[in-house]
Amino acid sequence: MSAPSLTNFIVKRPWLRRWMTPLxxxxxxxxxxxxxxxxxDDLIPEESEVVLKALKRLSPKESYDRVFRMxxxxxCSLSHQLLPKEQWTKPEEVRKFQRTVFRS
Structure with missing residues (x-):
């Protein structure tokens, strides 16, 4: 059983969504x-059957990109360094990916 979520409550109220987005x-x-x-999505543990099934559905390119990111x-973790700012994951990239994956 998953934890309760306030997402639907917030999304249905535009004024609350505008207030919560910067936060x-x-x-x-x-x-x-x-x-x-x-x-x-890369932070989700691969231990459940649902996650393994979702990973099998990724395209070969998306699967390769995920392994590369990991x-x-x-x-970076071993060397205790961050990537240069131009290589950080941008919010626009994540939203674009979510729109294409979750649409199908």
Whole structure:
């Protein structure tokens, strides 16, 4: 069973969504995974059958890109360095990917 979510409540109220969006962006930046080139989807553990099934559905290019991001992030972690700012994962890239993947 998953934890309760306030997402539907917030999305249905435009004034609340406008107020929460900067806070959500700030929190995402604070998490730091974009600074080592990862997407939020890369942080999900691959232990459940649902995640493994979803990973099998990725295109070969998207699967390769995911492995590349994971290895690059691991290397950054070992060297205790962040990527240059132009290589950080941008929010626009993540939204574009989510629109294309979740549409099908």
């Amino acid at each position: 959500a962006n700030w929190y995402t930046d604070l998490a730091g995974y974009r600074k080592i080139g990862l997407r939020a 290895r690059r992030a691991f290397q």
